Amino acid sequence: MTLSFYKVLPLEANLRATPRLLPTNVLTQLQQGQLVQRLPAAVNQPSGWLHVRVEGMGGSGPVEGFVKAFLLQKAPSVLPPSAAVLPAVTVPPARLIPPGPVTRTQTEGRAFSLQEAGQPGRPGPTAADKVRQLTRILEFLDVEHSVRYRPGKGLTYCNIYAHDYCHLAGAYLPRVWWRPTALAQLLAGTPVSAQYGTTVVELNANSLYNWLEECGSIFGWRRTFSTTELQAGANAGQVALICGQRTELNQPGHICAVVPELPRYPAARHGTEVTIPLQSQAGARNFRYGGYAWWKGRQFARFGFWLHD
Numbered sequence: 001m002t003l004s005f006y007k008v009l010p011l012e013a014n015l016r017a018t019p020r021l022l023p024t025n026v027l028t029q030l031q032q033g034q035l036v037q038r039l040p041a042a043v044n045q046p047s048g049w050l051h052v053r054v055e056g057m058g059g060s061g062p063v064e065g066f067v068k069a070f071l072l073q074k075a076p077s078v079l080p081p082s083a084a085v086l087p088a089v090t091v092p093p094a095r096l097i098p099p100g101p102v103t104r105t106q107t108e109g110r111a112f113s114l115q116e117a118g119q120p121g122r123p124g125p126t127a128a129d130k131v132r133q134l135t136r137i138l139e140f141l142d143v144e145h146s147v148r149y150r151p152g153k154g155l156t157y158c159n160i161y162a163h164d165y166c167h168l169a170g171a172y173l174p175r176v177w178w179r180p181t182a183l184a185q186l187l188a189g190t191p192v193s194a195q196y197g198t199t200v201v202e203l204n205a206n207s208l209y210n211w212l213e214e215c216g217s218i219f220g221w222r223r224t225f226s227t228t229e230l231q232a233g234a235n236a237g238q239v240a241l242i243c244g245q246r247t248e249l250n251q252p253g254h255i256c257a258v259v260p261e262l263p264r265y266p267a268a269r270h271g272t273e274v275t276i277p278l279q280s281q282a283g284a285r286n287f288r289y290g291g292y293a294w295w296k297g298r299q300f301a302r303f304g305f306w307l308h309d
Helices: 127-141 158-169 180-187 205-219 227-235
Strands: 005-008 012-016 026-031 035-038 049-054 063-068 072-075 176-178 200-202 221-224 239-246 254-258 268-270 273-276 279-281 287-290 300-308
Touching: 026 063, 026 300, 127 158, 127 287, 158 205, 158 239, 158 254, 158 279, 176 180, 205 221, 205 239, 205 254, 205 300, 221 227, 227 239, 227 254, 227 273, 227 300
Parallel strands: none
Antiparallel strands: 005 035, 005 072, 012 026, 012 063, 035 049, 049 063, 176 200, 221 300, 239 254, 239 300, 254 279, 268 273, 279 287
16 A cells, blocks of 8 residues: 655644644644655545644654645655664763752752752652652652742743752753754764853753754653643653743743642543643742643643653
8 A cells, every 4th residue: 555645834734633723632733844644534524634644753653633734745655754764873961060969949050950968769660659759759849949949030940840850750851951063073972071051051941842852762751642641651650741832932931740640639631531730840830739731822832741761
């Protein structure tokens, strides 16, 4: 059977869960030139839409959805992107070595990872153990009271809190990342040390979205397009994130953790489907447990959900 492929025409096109123009059914954004495989039409699919499958979306498996037909152009028959053999790429994590202890009681040192005596981790070994350990990490970070995450002077620290949560849980989410010249040297096999402002720069939430999409799978992150799967992962002791990138990149994006549910703090559901996962965040308002569907706001150009074992 010959596979039928199309390529995306505009700079971006929305992949939707259903063939309707709704603000609530966007799965992700496809980029100009990206290939999609056409699938048979769904039941009651209206005209003007194509049912498609997309490969390689930030470490996830194939994703199916719907795109307006005028946004796509027929492409020559090619092998699916997943069939391409790509060379293995090894990029080391970027970490700054702190000159001394870095604690939750400090406002300086936010470019460094936490380094406190007795800080908790997520060694497991069972899923139940990991859930308890994630809850202990949340208690330890104490986002509602710790000075490190306190907003002020127009600044918020969602990226710092998300990094600290992941760092203690053993999932790499960069606080700093390699500059292009340093990254090119590393890919060429030249050793590079992390030096602030010279070889590495800090990442804000907008930049973390790009990093998760482009590099996350190298470091064990897997993208999902289901809030139900995202919450289930957190409930099984996985590290879970939601990251949103602003349309105006000079405005702050947002990133938060999705955390294991507790009897007092359940996720919101419609039947068996999770509509709003249980979140923990720093930002304009810091909370250990809570959340709403902030990523659906029109100020966000794109968003994504990620899991790490």
